[in-house]
Amino acid sequence: MTFQLRKFSLVTAYSATLLAVTASPVLKANAQQPGNVYPNEIVQQFVSSCSSSAIGSGLPENLAQNTCQCMIGELQKRYSLEEFAALPQQVQQNQQAAATLARIAQSCAPQLPGN
Numbered sequence: 044m045t046f047q048l049r050k051f052s053l054v055t056a057y058s059a060t061l062l063a064v065t066a067s068p069v070l071k072a073n074a075q076q077p078g079n080v081y082p083n084e085i086v087q088q089f090v091s092s093c094s095s096s097a098i099g100s101g102l103p104e105n106l107a108q109n110t111c112q113c114m115i116g117e118l119q120k121r122y123s124l125e126e127f128a129a130l131p132q133q134v135q136q137n138q139q140a141a142a143t144l145a146r147i148a149q150s151c152a153p154q155l156p157g158n
Contacts, residue, residue: 079119081127089115106152113151121147 081089090111097107118127133140 079123081124086115110152117147
C-alpha cells in the first residue's frame with residue numbers, strides 16, 4: 044500500500060509540475076515551435092519543479108533528477124509543445140491521460156519499489 048501511495052504521490056506531483064510549467068509565458072510564446080523539441084527554459088523548469096516535487100514525495104535527489112530528465116524526454120517524444128501545454132487539463136479530465144502519465148513516470152523510475 045505504501046508503494047502504491049508513493050506512485051500516486053509521484054503522479055500527482057508530476058501533474059502539478061505540468062500545470063506549473065505549462066502556465067509559463069515562455070511556453071505560450073513558443074507554442075508554434077516545430078517538432079517536439081521544447082525550449083530549454085521549459086525543460087529546465089519542468090526538471091526543477093518535477094525534482095522538487097519528487098524529493099518532497101520521498102525520492103532521493105539523484106533518482107528524482109534522473110526520473111524527471113527521463114520524463115521530459117519521453118514527453119518530448121510523445122507530445123508536441125502544444126499538446127504538452129494541454130496535458131494538465133487532459134490529466135484532470137481524462138483517466139487515460141493520467142494513466143499514460145503514470146506509465147511514463149513508472150518507465151522512467153524502474154528503481155521505485157513495485158515497478
